[in-house]
Amino acid sequence: MKLSEAKLNQSYTITKITAKAPLSYRLLSMGFSLGSPITLLAMTIAKGTFDVRVESTIVALRKEEAEAILIEQCA
Amino acid sequence: MSQTIRVALVGQPNVGKSELINAISGASFKVGNFAGVTVEKKEVHVTRGGYEVIITDLPGIYSLNAYAPDEEVTKRFLLQGAYDLIINVIDSNAVSKNLDLTLQLLELDTKVILCFNMIDEVEKSGGSIDNVTLSKALGVPVMLVSAKETRGVDVLVQKILEMHAFGEANHNLVYDRNIEMALERLCALLEKDEALAPHKRFYALRLLENDKDIYRLIHDKRIFLEFYEVLLHEQAKLGILEAExxxxxxxxxxxxxxxxxxxxxxxxxxxxxxxxxxxxxxLIHKLFGLPLFFAIMWLLFQVTFVIGEIPMAWIEEVVGAFADVVKNALPEGVINQAISEGVIPSIGAVIGFLPNIIILFLGINLLEQTGYMARTAYLLDGIFKRFGLHGKSFIPLVTGFGCSIPAYIATKTLKNPKDKLITMLVISFFSCSARLPVYVLFVSAFFEPENAGNLLFAIYVIGAILGLVAARILRGLIFSGQSEPFVMEMPKYRLPSLFALLKELQIRSILFLKRAGLFIGSASLVIWFLSTYPLDEYGVSVPLEQSYIGTIGKAIEPVFEPLGFDWKMSIAAITGLAAKEVAVGTLAALNSVEMEESEPSEGLIAVVRESIDFKAGVAFLILMMVYSPCFAAMGAFFSEVKETKWRLLYLLFPNITAWVLAYSVVHLLAFIGY
Incomplete structure (x- = not known):
């Protein structure tokens, strides 16, 4: 599923990043890599901007970017 | 002569590089708690142990795959600049993210010292970093430092000297076998070129990642064709091409x-x-986040007005007494008059607003230091996006509440040139603190003190809304197209440092006084001269209206007459182009006679209330809110933007908008019966 569809405060793992360069580089260097744990902490009321914790870094991103990150729920 | 050591300070954004450089050298570079505070490289010089150490503070960079223009500054310096060693600053709270850059830096074939900053925060939360083990594993020195507590800073400087004298550009990094084999084959080819040979491993690694800057470096070399074929082959073997x-x-x-x-x-x-x-x-609650943000800003403007007003009367008294002293001390004559009647009252009228300005700056500084600024970017991104702006544009725009010049520079963190240009064009709608004197003066003159703080807040909000609307129009008309992605790190909340606040207070006061002295001092001299001359046949000044400035005022009056301005306000509107405070100084100079007669504590405020019509006063406020910022800001814009069409737009757009808006509001007010 896409990060934009995640439930709040649940633990997920990143399975794929479909963003293109150079956005993919930026995501990688902020800690979004395959297998990284990720949690959705908050989103704005219009569900346009997301606040996530990836590894131990907190990052804000838009829906468009969140759609380019695929995740799966941790067992 | 002492030897020099050139040190490059490199690290990811918001790891405390500027704070560290301040701790080492006692400099006062601006620090904040969000990515992108330093956007240009800066140098400090320190003398230690017979060496002159030159440290270059570079903008934060997430990885050598540079993304935004401020990161490119750093990358270019790392590839081409002259430096003897690198200090890689690492946020001890986020080691694994930071080490990604470290591993890339280690391949640069330069001496590297790893400096784990903010170690105090990790220890306080029960964590630890084993620098001895890390140092052994990586083969480079690892220092634990807290710039905030200036802990480990002296040892770090010692280490710089030691590394420079005895250290080597070595490291123990070994990648997995497939990558190392590919590197070996690529290095064998790069070895053939004399210029590339010394850094062959670094180049080979970067080229495996398709680094365009390195690609440019080798693509006109003789070995290129052969190399490129092998590169593609090796990338294919590593699965790099298959990775979409x-x-x-x-x-x-x-x-x-x-x-x-x-x-x-x-x-x-x-x-x-x-x-x-x-x-x-x-603070970023779905429902309460935005209202809380507006409440915090409202509070800031209340405090700006209410507390800022208290010292105003004292300052006016001191200035008045000072003018008397100067008047009696200087010999009678033109110079005495020019200074005691022209320069001092004008500067005095403006200095009275210094407390307001300082409070506003300190408030913004507090938001920056705590890390709340980055959260507001998150909160406002949705709104900004609707107006065609980027959430990250928010940081330059809020900086614009303080001063437009650093705001223009802060746009360097925006990757897309269109986003950058739109942001720069609308920055002046976000009223800078220099306009505060005008606002406070007119608001105090025409409105009840209970409402003054609210009105001040309203002026800034209306300015911001106008800016957003302008951004939307610009985006629609000329800059249609995709806006850049929004991915922004949210820093940890930190307590503000009192020292940094005091530093800000000092810097802002000095800057303000310099501006007051330079702009207002010289402008008021000119205005005094123009309003005193010509003399009539008895050697006495003609009435003000017949003086040179009266004549000029009458000549430009038609432009501002539809807004209800008299010739004095027309002159102030023009001089306000140089700097907004000058408009206040001008009004003070042109009304010096009336000011003498009014109650001393009321001064210029009373004169404005008496002599200016309410509608014209509002029109003047609107003009000041919207029209071109000061000369210094225009200069900063021109040095960032080179194309003639954008410069022309920058010069015309705010002024025409300002006039039209002021005209509409005057007529609207007249229509509803004011």
């Missing part, structure tokens, strides 16, 4: 596995900051 568009993943995961190993042997830290999380549940 993303050349980065293979190398990134190779680094990531090294980092996981390093962290497992040497780093213990709590997985995340629980306190920041708690604060965030309130």
């Amino acid at each position: 568009e993303n050349h980065a993943f293979v190398m990134a995961s190779a680094r990531s596995s090294i980092i996981k190993f390093l962290c497992s042997i040497a780093v213990k830290q709590p997985s995340y900051d629980a306190l920041s999380r708690k604060i965030d549940t309130l």
